[in-house]
Amino acid sequence: MKHRSLILLGLLMGQSQHGYQINEFIERNLNTVTDMKKPTAYATLDKLHQQGYIDIQLEQEGNRPTRKVYSINEKGREYFYQLLIENLSSAETVHYKGDIGLMFIDFLPMEKVISSLKERLEKNKKMMESLKQTPAHEIRFGVNLAVEHKIAMLEAEIAFLEKTIQKLHHAD
Numbered sequence: 541m542k543h544r545s546l547i548l549l550g551l552l553m554g555q556s557q558h559g560y561q562i563n564e565f566i567e568r569n570l571n572t573v574t575d576m577k578k579p580t581a582y583a584t585l586d587k588l589h590q591q592g593y594i595d596i597q598l599e600q601e602g603n604r605p606t607r608k609v610y611s612i613n614e615k616g617r618e619y620f621y622q623l624l625i626e627n628l629s630s631a632e633t634v635h636y637k638g639d640i641g642l643m644f645i646d647f648l649p650m651e652k653v654i655s656s657l658k659e660r661l662e663k664n665k666k667m668m669e670s671l672k673q674t675p676a677h678e679i680r681f682g683v684n685l686a687v688e689h690k691i692a693m694l695e696a697e698i699a700f701l702e703k704t705i706q707k708l709h710h711a712d
Contacts, residue, residue, distance in 0.1 A: 544576055545623060596608045597609045
């Protein structure tokens, strides 16, 4: 929950937004750092409101349905800074789901292992190329750092896969 709160409060630090704007931004721009879906975002926004970190105003525009506009308040800013410092200073254990398969490669014929790892390697290369096409963020330097970090992690994964495939070819 904390990382989701950090994302939502961070988005509100720039400006007040209605839920659609927030979800649209998350889907378009933050899919490399979160898999948060609309229902989760709305539930988290409601919890942040109940905890007193954000304020909600109802806005009516023309014939459109009434919509909620979310704003961070002073208590929310303090909580945001606390979460941000916690997040930046934390060391985390990363669990790669692909490591589960690596643990059990001995149960497959080597040619299937190698072909599967080659497929994984190609998918990672495509992801990295896609990330490298991400335009630099001109206003917020931190967005660029998050993309650079993701690229660095993919480079490490690619190097590991290439080395492993080579090793398995020689063991075959």
